[in-house]
Amino acid sequence: MSWDSEFILPSGAGVRELTRRLRKLTPCRPDGRRSVERTFLDTFDWRLYNRGKVLEERHDGNDDIVLQMRALRSAGPEVVAKPAAAVRFVRDLPAGTMRRRLESVVQMRALLPVVRVHSRISTLRIIDKNQKTVAFLELEKNKIAAGSRSRSAAELTRARIVPLRGYVKAARGLSQLLVEALECTPAENDTFVAAALLACRKPGAYSAKLDIRLDPDTPAHVASKLVFRRLHEIIRCNENGMRQQIDSEFLHDFRVAVRRTRSALAQLKAAFPQTPVDRYLRDFRWLQQTTGSARDLDVYLLKFADFENLVDRSLHADLRLLKEFLGQQREIAYRRLVRSLDSKRYRKLMNDWQAFIGQSSRERSNSNSAVPAIRDLARKRIWRLYRRAMKEGRRIKTNSPAEHLHELRKTCKKLRYLLELFQGIFPKRKLKKLIRSLRQLQDNLGEFNDLQVQSEVLQSFSTKMYQKKDGKAETLMATGVLVQALMKKKSAARVEFQSHFETFAQPAVDALFRELFHTTAADRAP
Amino acid sequence: MKVLAAYNIKGGVGKTSAAVNLGYLAACEGARTLVWDLDPQGAASFYFRVKPKIKGGTRRLLRKKNRALDVIKGTDYRNLDLLPADFSYRNLELVLDDGKKRRRRLRKIVKPLRNEYDYVFIDCAPSISLVSENVFAVSDALLVPTIPTTLSLRTLKTLLDFRARHDLSDLPILAFFSMVDRRKALHRLILDNPPKTSGSILASSIPYASEVEKMGMYRAPLPAYAGRSRAAAAFESLWSEIKDALDGG
16 A cells, blocks of 8 residues: 655644644654755756656765655655765766666766755654654755745645655554644655746756647648747757757757758658748758767767777777867867857747747648648658668668668668657557667668768877877877777678668568558549 | 675674674665674564564575565664564574575575665574575675684684685685673783684774673664764774775775
8 A cells, every 4th residue: 555755734833833743642752853955956858857766965064965866756765875076977976876776867968956955854753662763754844945045835844754664554654643633735746846846947847859749630831830849949948058068968959859850841841832941951951060070079978988898908098098189179069069059040040940930820821722731741751761761771782882871871860750750640559660670770770870980080080189299109009999899890780781671671561661651542532 | 785794603702793783883874784683582683673573484585586675674773774583593404404505595585685785784693504604605704703712712713614625715704802801811812912723803803891781771783872982983993994804805
């Protein structure tokens, strides 16, 4: 049976009053009072909250930092760590359970403060007849710290049961007692959520996922504008994080949204007048190019540990200079990127684009009377891209040039975007199946392409370093070894391609594509 | 996770107080700690005011997967839990013998604890038996309290010989002097000139002190009620020496 562990005190009753009344009802003993500064942390895209986790950093009077992670709406820390300093990235944490648990969820994202809370916590021990503690009750008075001022709210004065392992019955009894005898109300929200909302932060608000519900009969230009608006929102949301270089994923989400916008615009241009479409395609291409090198450098740095693992340990020291050089290049690339964001061209693009996708649809549909429903246009485009992918894939033989794989990779990417952008229109399960089979092929193609580009670029970087006298011969050589390892992996990926393509091209997948997207003469008749 | 067994062939040498007090000190440092009371007498459980009883007894604990997690009890101290004793441990020997891999059967109990704890302190019953061999198989080190007397040193020697004979050379034996009474000439003599045949003995020693005996009265770890006593300081110094030995080894 589940029971509530967090309660809001009855109106008018403070912590002291509640303690007084509780002591008459059950044997308990005060166990100290303390002031704690708590900072709740999460990533920009709420990775912890979405997994039902709450992470907080606690400072109590001393300089010690305690990092606690627990499940949402449950008491008691699940994992505790004591880092030496405030933690921004999981990689800064000392090795241990906390790091292991966070690594898979947070990955490369920065942990950002969501809300700061000042808490005064009085603890009561609930004891049994042997004077054994069977549960803790923490009575918290929380204030939201916002700059120099702080705000408190009745909702943030709470009683929290911290159960003790093996004493569930006692905790459940206490929970009942709080509700029935002491008129406490089970809290609807976790303290974290309540505090965040009071600080005007809505947990889970940002996501880079599309999740747009579309009516298949919506005219194509109306539907695609909904998609564009969502993508535009994602683009704008990430600007700030890119400027401040908080972590690598702001730029990544930004670029994905730009690429999706481009791809959708190019595929669905039939729904719009040609002149503005051409201009936006040109501008978005520019935007993607101007942000490209910053992303590439982000990726090299994120992957650097993998790179190191490809060469012998004795060469790691020699690769360090390369890593530093990549870091410097990244700084330069980001400066250029910020200049682009500040440019007139970008500002004008965003303003015009916003106006364009915000235009009321009726006005447009008049000027373009034969706009098809989004379902029909999407089906047509997806089917065409699928056919193209099959054709391009079939012509690839063991000795085909790399460009052929590159072409196929681009086609698959476009296909994938369309499938994802309009997933709301088609049966979810079937679409998922298609996306999964496509993804495996894409992973292989992507790996092949990445390894090709990486080996070329790393080689050129190290040569550049050497010529500029920034590097040592050892670094040049170590990079050479790394490049060789990358090439070897590339060849392996090339060999694997055939089997991945065959999996994608199997009759079952083909039948599904045909079923969902192929328009027969009969479909077109009415 | 490190498993440390407070172990001695002899009884009454300070195993339980070592397991309880060292466990408490580890928990105070923030390490998630479990004390496993494997002695049917249940002294460690008594100190933590927990009933020495496991539902389903030894057999269930050994047979059912992850059973240990269901029967662990929180103590009065943060980060410190207890796997209580059970009277059926007196037959543990027989239960272990009745099955395959008789020397490895405690592993199954320890396995699910790996994700939950940083340290497990096992409070063993005195003997050298199949249970002890099982304890050796799951432990990262043995903590061997040794009274500075001739008989105690003899049993320590027996343990060292046993280790040599049974191919357990990887298992560190961290012996330390316990219940040391400086008023006794023999204690002083042995402490100042520890015999070389007994292997290396840690420098920290636990004094014979009435505060330690009062653990039964307070039913609490010694540092919790007499943090400033000489005996508490001795446990602290012992704990830091044990940690160093574990890091070094």
